[in-house]
Amino acid sequence: MGLTSDKVLALAVGSAVLLFAGTVWVWPRLARATWRAVSGRIALLLATQVALFGSLGIAANQAFGFYAGWADLFGQETGQGVVVDHTGHGGGPLQVVGTGRVPGASGSLPQIAGEVQRVDVVGRTTRIATPAYVYLPPEYFQPRHRTRTFPVAVVLTGYPGTARALVDKLHYPRTARQLAEDGRMQPMILVMLRPTVAPPRDTECVDVPGGPRTETFFARDLPDAVRAHYRVGGKPGSWGIVGDSTGGYCALKLAMHHPGVYAAGAGLSPYYRAPADPTTGDLFRGDKDLRNRADLRWFLDHEAAPDTALLVSSSKVGEPNYKATLEFIKRVEATNLTRISSIILDSGGHNFTTWRREIPATLQWLSGRLTDH
The missing domain is CATH 3.40.50.1820 (Alpha/Beta hydrolase fold, catalytic domain)
Known part of the structure; x- marks a missing residue:
């Protein structure tokens, strides 16, 4: 799927929503002060924020046409x-x-x-x-x-x-x-x-x-x-x-x-x-x-x-x-x-x-x- 595909945007938005819902659901179980619970909270917050900002970035790229594809985004178009x-x-x-x-x-x-x-x-x-x-x-x-x-x-x-x-x-x-x-x-x-x-x-x-x-x-x-x-x-x-x-x-x-x-x-x-x-x-x-x-x-x-x-x-x-x-x-x-x-x-x-x-x-x-x- 290409960077400008609507499916990619839908997948990114869906992932962000699921991660947010999952964070709310699992958070009480991670309320302890153990290193595993703290690591779990950090991982959930990080994953949710990455998904959220990824969704915003893909949406902005679709609206403003900054990059044509993944290779363009990651600087792989060198020739x-x-x-x-x-x-x-x-x-x-x-x-x-x-x-x-x-x-x-x-x-x-x-x-x-x-x-x-x-x-x-x-x-x-x-x-x-x-x-x-x-x-x-x-x-x-x-x-x-x-x-x-x-x-x-x-x-x-x-x-x-x-x-x-x-x-x-x-x-x-x-x-x-x-x-x-x-x-x-x-x-x-x-x-x-x-x-x-x-x-x-x-x-x-x-x-x-x-x-x-x-x-x-x-x-x-x-x-x-x-x-x-x-x-x-x-x-x-x-x-x-x-x-x-x-x-x-x-x-x-x-x-x-x-x-x-x-x-x-x-x-x-x-x-x-x-x-x-x-x-x-x-x-x-x-x-x-x-x-x-x-x-x-x-x-x-x-x-x-x-x-x-x-x-x-x-x-x-x-x-x-x-x-x-x-x-x-x-x-x-x-x-x-x-x-x-x-x-x-x-x-x-x-x-x-x-x-x-x-x-x-x-x-x-x-x-x-x-x-x-």
């Missing part, structure tokens, strides 16, 4: 994946490995409800391979739109995150479909994945010297793979990128570093400088220029202003990035070229509940800044 060269075998840098319905959509036909495809993406230049989900709007399958190209939004999770959470927990496909149906945004293709393309390491979308070239993957390989497989716009004005937390930092950085690729970048609860901690390791290997460019505020102060549009979000109460976000907005405004917008809530924590409140407005904002050609 970067195996690159399969499909040249000459009818394949390409993007392979569809499964299809499914859009959660919450009525109807099963893709020309009515749209479709979510599970894909494997292979980076031709970076040798990075990663899974992703692609949302295709109903219009993509309708005969009258068979020659139409569509704008694309790359959607990134936080760290460690799971790509499936973007579909099931943050409801990106459902929200995009409903907004387009209501006429509040244009139909867009969503390419949903996590920035952790070299698990378990958090590469912060950096081209690590001697390591994974994550920034190049998102700036070159991913767009090339999507263009080769889907009817998408080929010009910079057709592509945007959005993410939360770590994904928000990546989205802003990629839009700023590569305005010729991404015409707009939205960061939900982002931070503005790559951290250095046990999950990242040494990202820069002593390269001061690389470290500076990864600091978005330094970039605005020392590099040419990028011709792109940015959106940032925070809340006055509950988000640790509020002051940093206000400072970032001022720095962008001072460039007179880069455009900046914001979503500032009165209150809201660093969690899925807050981001679900911001996603509809964010997708509308992206839609208004992308073209379909």
